Amino acid sequence: MSKLKTITRRTFLIGSTAIAGGVAFGAYMYKRDPQNPLTANLKEGEAAITPYVKIDTSGITLITPRTDLGQGTYSMQAMLIAEELDVELDQIKVDPGMPDPAYYNTALSDEGAPFRPTDDSFAAESTRSFVDAAMKFLGLQITGGSTSVPDSYEKLRQAGAVARETLKAAASQQSGVSIDRLKTEKGMVQLPDGTSLSYVELAPIAATIEPIKDIELRSPNQWRLIGKKVLRHDIVAKSTGTLPYGIDFEAEGMVYAAVKTNPRQGGAMNSYDATEAEKMRGVQKIIPLKNGIAVIADNTWRAFKAANAVTFDWGQAPYPAEMDAHWQTLSDSFTPDLQDSRTRDDGEIDNVFAEGPPDFEAEYRAPYVAHQPLEPLSAIAQITDERADIWTGTQIPGFVRSNVAKATGLTEAQVFVHVLYVGGSFGHRLEDDVVKQAVEIAKSIKGTPVKLTYSREEDFAHDYPRQIAMARAKGKVKNGKVDSFDLSIAMPSVIASQMGRQNFPVPGPDPAILAGAWEQPYAIPNYRTTGYRAPELAPISSWRSVGASSNGFFHDCALDELIHAAGADPLEERIRLMWHEPSRKVLEAVGEMSNWGSDLGENRGRGVAFCLSFGTAVAEVIEVTNTENGIKIDNVYVAAEVGKVIDPINFDNLVKGGVIWGLGHAMNCQITYADGMAQQSNFHDHEGMRLYQCPNIEVRAWENGAKVRGIGEPPVPPAAPALANAIFAATGKRIREMPFNKHIDFV
Missing domain, CATH: 3.30.365.10 (Aldehyde oxidase/xanthine dehydrogenase, molybdopterin binding domain)
Structure with a gap:
């Protein structure tokens, strides 16, 4: 029995026991409004x-x-x-x-159930119902x-x-x-x-x-x-610039705060000297925090300046201090002892490779990258003996309320979380460190609202970035067609890191390790995906499209190389292999939109990529020109199947934004560690796509799917591989590591 079947059976048994409980009470509670x-x-x-x-x-x-x-x-x-x-x-x-x-x-159950989103069998739908019930019970x-x-x-x-x-x-x-x-x-x-x-x-x-x-x-x-x-x-x-974001909110009589904590995340603060900072204009109070200090002042700028004037003796990082050790840890993780899941194992792949060497074999890498939302992180906290009020932008208001109650000794009914408009997140607001610190500061001056704002440098130093990941792929071809594809991926667990900070255990395999890879609806005769859970390295968190953000790059670039080894057309072979009709239609659509197969002319190339993530099928074609000064991205064509488009204008904007986000980070961005600290401190050294680099983007929506799907994240995973495949078509050079600017220039 395959591991997927084992997981599915166990999930069914455990879920049915948990929900029904052997009595009518469980079913009643689930159905009750x-x-x-x-x-x-x-x-x-x-x-x-x-x-x-x-x-x-x-x-x-x-x-x-x-x-x-x-x-x-x-x-x-x-x-x-x-x-x-x-x-x-x-x-x-x-x-x-x-x-x-x-x-x-209610929709989290689709990602929580160990079934491909294209699986609508009784077992799959039943398990999703059980997971949904658990989500309801947990609220x-x-x-x-x-x-x-x-x-x-x-x-x-x-x-x-x-x-x-x-x-x-x-x-x-x-x-x-x-x-x-x-x-x-x-x-x-x-x-x-x-x-x-x-x-x-x-x-x-x-x-x-x-x-x-x-x-x-x-x-x-x-x-x-x-x-x-x-x-x-x-x-x-x-x-008109009149919408109030979280950073704009003010409470009557509030004071302002900044923090400085160990840039080696999780490292201790051995000692500090605030002598000079205490003399600075506007400074009201300096208090120690876990692993750092907070400055309370009469405005944010003065709090920032005073925080920077404090000197520290920082403890060491609880993870490898240098990047080479991070990559080595991933490389060493492709072992049976660290296998987290094997969610796909079709055909007789071991027998195929026993017959002879693979026709293609390669290793791919994706670095840590920061969330870098434009609006700085901030929170206002006001604590009294009777209640706590929090004003902030957050994606997890329930966790915020619970954590504030624990920190203050109040009941959850006494905690009021006022959720404000957010100027960008990309997963960053799934963390609540800024709230926890604001509460810790506000407890020292009860009754006074405290507005804590992170400097950009503090944000970069303490961001929980996208996971670092490595993949190894190999495959064989037969009669000009893809016959065998074996993809192994190693990364630390995003869910263990993120939910661990909430003291919320998530047992079992981490679905993010193979997300965007194992569920791809290709009918390759011998097809295997294996995930390896690397030991914890730097703390990480969900980044727009999570595991699929790197796995889409790994899977589709490897498949493109395998198709090239077969001598087949990249789009036609993907369509031939695609058994899922809605996914096939988005591939056919981008082929039509881009006039696939037409001659682009000298020094130009066209690449295609597909990724099914979060249940949404997205195909992208990118056209580039190889100029004397580097690669110029000319056009992007995107087709997506979402079941139903609620707002066509917003849909178009979300898709285009996702493409730009995915391309910019694939081109230029990485977080690297030296002496245990992130080396990138602001936008200037973690640079997304520039306005002059932005290509023309054409979007087409399909509404043929049986379920309604989201579009906020799915345009991101195909962007990097489509660009890499286009660069190969234009230059003959395969890029197997992000960011691409380590290997090629862009104009």
């Missing part, structure tokens, strides 16, 4: 018909619990609710709400994994429909007109005689009615917002 958190503090005349719709005298507020990181999530969530509620986007306010188990992420409110749209698509439309029908019931009760004769439009219930009753005036009655849950969602041909080109809810504020 979560308690509505909005009803706890309602005033007279206010209604919270579902956890997502609140109506009071000021109007209609839609709760949008998936954090907006710049990707338009608040607007998307509001659109889904408003579609069924029959309100216009300019009639409502959006509010992320307080963290609550009612807002658990995991997380924004990430490209799950916001899959999580929200039905849930929020149902919330809007329940609210609409309950308001109609309230209008029926007030007017005496039967519900089936009532209609709704623009926040009003319309009576047959033309009278309109506003949702606001109906709220007091609606608050006394049991929500109407026997509903039928509207069909797509009735939609006003979903799939239409509409303005994002925040577009005017963002375009």
Whole structure:
């Protein structure tokens, strides 16, 4: 029995036992609707018909619990609710709400189940249901994994429909007109005689009615917002510079703080001397923290300057001090003792390689890279004996609330997490160090709000970057076709590192180690993927597309080399091997979009890549020119299968942004360690794509898939391999290591 089958069977047995528990209570608890958190503090005349719709005298507020990181999530969530509620986007306010188990992420189960996203068998769907139940019991409110749209698509439309029908019931009760004769439009219930009753005036009655849950969602041909080109809810504020981000928030009477902690992450602070810093203008207090100090001052700049004036004796790093040792650790990890998973083992690959040497064999590398969001990390904390208030941008408000409660000795009910707009994250806001430190500082001056802001240098020094990874691939060809492909990948565990900081154990294999590799829907006769869990090195975290960000590069570049060894056309052979119809269509689409096979002319090349990640199939073709001064990226063609596009304009922007993000980091970016410290300190030495380097990007969406998928991360994994494959086509040079500028120049 293969390891995947073993894992699947165990997951099924454990999951069914955990959910059913041998008694009806488990199933009842799973099916029961979560308690509505909005009803706890309602005033007279206010209604919270579902956890997502609140109506009071000021109007209609839609709760949008998936954090907006710049990707338009608040607007998307509001659109889904408003579609069924029959309100216009300019009639409502959006509010992320307080963290609550009612807002658990239902779509995380797809990534948590050990099945390919293309597997819709009974065992796969059953296991996903069990994982979903676990997510519900745990109340995991997380924004990430490209799950916001899959999580929200039905849930929020149902919330809007329940609210609409309950308001109609309230209008029926007030007017005496039967519900089936009532209609709704623009926040009003319309009576047959033309009278309109506003949702606001109906709220007091609606608050006394049991929500109407026997509903039928509207069909797509009735939609006003979903799939239409509409303005994002925040577009005017963002375009005029008036949208308040987390960094902009101010609390009355607050003070400002900066921190300086050991740049060798996890290393101790042996001693420090703050004599000079204490004399500096505006400095109010300097306090020791775990592994460092905090400066409290009358503005952020003065806090930064004082923190830099403190001298330290730092302890050593708890990981290898130099990069060579990091790479050597990965190289040494391809051993049976460190095998984490073998999730694909098709055919008789060992027998094939026993017959003779491979036709292709290579090693690939992907470095650590920083998250580097444009908005600096910040948090405001105000602690009293009765409550704690936190204002910050975060993707994990539930964890923040729990951690603040532990740090202060308050109950979770006494902790109020106010989630603010975020100016970029790329996974960075899945960490909450800035909050923990803000709370530690605020405890020393109870009652006074403290705004902690990281300098850019402190952020780079203490970022938990993308995992370092290495892959080894080999393959054989037969009759001009790909016949055998064996891919092994070694990296430290992202999940163990990230969730370990939350004291949240995640048993079993780490799915990130093979994500973006094992689930690729190619029908290669002999096909194996093996993941090796390297020992922990520098602490790491989720970075946009997580394991797939490096594995997409490994898998597709190796496949491209194998296709070249077979003498086959790169696009045609991928299409021939592709058994999954929606994935085949995106490959065919980029071929058509790029006029694949046409002559580009001298010194030009065209490369194709495909990656299925987070259930979303994305194919990209990149065209480059080999100039005297380096590679110029000319055009990028992208096709993606997402099942349903909610907002076409935002979809186009997210795909283009993902391509630019993926290309820029593949070209230029890495974090390296010397003496245990990150050598890169700011954007100047961790440089993304420049504006003049940005190619023309053409995007096409497909909506043929059975499930609705996300698009925030999936455009990233194919970008690097498509560029590498294009560079090979233009120059004959294979690049097997990121960043590419170590081997070739760009213009």
